[in-house]
Amino acid sequence: MLHSLFIKNYILIDSLELELGEHLNAITGETGSGKSILIDAIGFCISGKGGAEIIKSSADSASVSLSFTNSSHLAESFSEIGIELDANEDIIITRQINKDGKKKCTVNNQPISPKALDSIVDELIIIYGQHSFSNLFKVSTHIKILDSFLQDQSIFAKLSESFKELKQIKDRIIELKITQEKTEKEADYLTHVAEELSKAKIQDNEEEELATLRTKLQQGDKQRQLIKDLLDGIRSAEISANISSMIRQMSRSSSPDLFENIHNELENAQSHIDEAENLLERLAQGESSDLSLDEIEERLFMIRGLARKYGVNPSGLNEYLKEVQTKLDQFTNCDQELSKLQKASIVAKTTYLENAKIVSKLRKDAAINIEKLVSSELSHLKMKGCDFKIDIADLSEDSITEKGFDSVKFIASTNPGTPYGSIEKIASGGEMARFMLALQVALFQNNKNLPTIIFDEIDTGIGGVVADAVGTRLKKLSDSTQVLAITHQPQVASKSTHHIVVSKIHSGLTTISSARILSTDEQIEEISRMLSGKNITDTARKAAKEMIGEVE
Numbered sequence: 001m002l003h004s005l006f007i008k009n010y011i012l013i014d015s016l017e018l019e020l021g022e023h024l025n026a027i028t029g030e031t032g033s034g035k036s037i038l039i040d041a042i043g044f045c046i047s048g049k050g051g052a053e054i055i056k057s058s059a060d061s062a063s064v065s066l067s068f069t070n071s072s073h074l075a076e077s078f079s080e081i082g083i084e085l086d087a088n089e090d091i092i093i094t095r096q097i098n099k100d101g102k103k104k105c106t107v108n109n110q111p112i113s114p115k116a117l118d119s120i121v122d123e124l125i126i127i128y129g130q131h132s133f134s135n136l137f138k139v140s141t142h143i144k145i146l147d148s149f150l151q152d153q154s155i156f157a158k159l160s161e162s163f164k165e166l167k168q169i170k171d172r173i174i175e176l177k178i179t180q181e182k183t184e185k186e187a188d189y190l191t192h193v194a195e196e197l198s199k200a201k202i203q204d205n206e207e208e209e210l211a212t213l214r215t216k217l218q219q220g221d222k223q224r225q226l227i228k229d230l231l232d233g234i235r236s237a238e239i240s241a242n243i244s245s246m247i248r249q250m251s252r253s254s255s256p257d258l259f260e261n262i263h264n265e266l267e268n269a270q271s272h273i274d275e276a277e278n279l280l281e282r283l284a285q286g287e288s289s290d291l292s293l294d295e296i297e298e299r300l301f302m303i304r305g306l307a308r309k310y311g312v313n314p315s316g317l318n319e320y321l322k323e324v325q326t327k328l329d330q331f332t333n334c335d336q337e338l339s340k341l342q343k344a345s346i347v348a349k350t351t352y353l354e355n356a357k358i359v360s361k362l363r364k365d366a367a368i369n370i371e372k373l374v375s376s377e378l379s380h381l382k383m384k385g386c387d388f389k390i391d392i393a394d395l396s397e398d399s400i401t402e403k404g405f406d407s408v409k410f411i412a413s414t415n416p417g418t419p420y421g422s423i424e425k426i427a428s429g430g431e432m433a434r435f436m437l438a439l440q441v442a443l444f445q446n447n448k449n450l451p452t453i454i455f456d457e458i459d460t461g462i463g464g465v466v467a468d469a470v471g472t473r474l475k476k477l478s479d480s481t482q483v484l485a486i487t488h489q490p491q492v493a494s495k496s497t498h499h500i501v502v503s504k505i506h507s508g509l510t511t512i513s514s515a516r517i518l519s520t521d522e523q524i525e526e527i528s529r530m531l532s533g534k535n536i537t538d539t540a541r542k543a544a545k546e547m548i549g550e551v552e
Helices: 035-047 072-080 114-123 139-147 154-200 206-219 221-236 239-251 256-286 293-310 314-380 429-444 464-477 520-532 538-549
Strands: 002-010 013-019 024-028 061-068 091-098 103-107 125-129 387-394 406-413 452-456 483-486 498-507 510-517
Touching (some): 002 035, 013 510, 035 061, 035 091, 035 114, 035 125, 035 452, 035 483, 035 510, 072 114, 103 114, 139 406, 154 293, 154 314, 239 256, 293 314, 314 387, 314 406, 314 429, 314 464, 464 483, 498 520
Parallel strands (some): 024 483, 024 498, 452 483
Antiparallel strands (some): 002 013, 061 091, 091 103, 387 406
């Protein structure tokens, strides 16, 4: 509930502090007194609409503060946008503008962005003018209004959860099919790549090792030739065989002791020669390779050619082979996963449709009740020829949402026998206002979390019994939420719980607007003025008393 507002230096308002009450607050005043300025100031505070031109000519800045009664659901909404409030403290929204056009907005002295405030402002206050009917005539909001009538709200969580699960599965199926399509086009190529690289049997770091061995082989030709020549020399000279022959001759001598020292030296010489031969053989083996230089050159050419062909480093060929094999495995496994997902999709869709059918049935039952309520309200508003319906149609399978498969639209017929159509297209301005009021009263009378609703001269162009009916329905709506109504109709003002009059005061060259709450006697005078004009008659006073007495 908006329980007070403070306006400073706003157009014709110098400084104004106004307390508002529960239920129906009527705002009246002569034409040009500044009633709309009051509502514009409220609109500026909640939406920021207006530039430096709204600042009173003698001031450097203007500001508007609105104080709302807090509640747990409002505190939770503000918490979601980063504004922490004590549930026991009022919500004070203040917006200020300087002459340079810079604006500043706070909630309980905490800065808030325009976007953040805009996201929850409809929970605080809604302003309706004669030609602005806001969300009630936006088809996109009709399903939300209808759903607010359902008693069991838990079904929506189940429906939303089943929709999300179904959507996740469908998204994964689409993703897999795209992957499968891409991979299928590459399959033959990838198979060829895998076969070619697998056949090559390239070892890790093989290219580097072969390059090192090739260099070693190229640089070691002279050394290998020397080792070969030394071996050939030892073997061709038959030194070992000659020494062995001499040792045998000395052993057969008749005086072997004579040759003992020589015998020993020759044996040692033969041993050293044999060891030298062994050492040369080992050197020769160490300088040899299983691959010839030509074979190494050929292997290097093949490895480096594959690397160039597939755009990778030679050392990365095996990793590239693994990537290719992984893609081929994905292609192989794709059909199996798709099959599983398609089965899961059937189960998820069945669950979703079960929940959607429950919601649809609840909506259709609620629609019948709402149609009766709105039609009744239209009758009270002297629109008996009008008929209101809620059109619920099935969406196509491609259009189903987390709200179900229902398309909801409010339609009406303004005269018996005329076709139904969108309200905003078939109703006149006055009818639109009454349609809107009927919908408000019917749809929101049982809602405990309604915002403050402001009606800005929606009763223009009506009078008599119609004006009286509008006043009665506004009072009924105010039983559910606080209502502010700017009105020129005494029938409406007489039904208010609190009557506020706006007046314009001229002082020298200065003109200001002011507002105050009327006492009962002052209310009688104001309604009398509305009935008879500037010259108030006793008859008008008597009629005003009777009108006020009807709601006492």
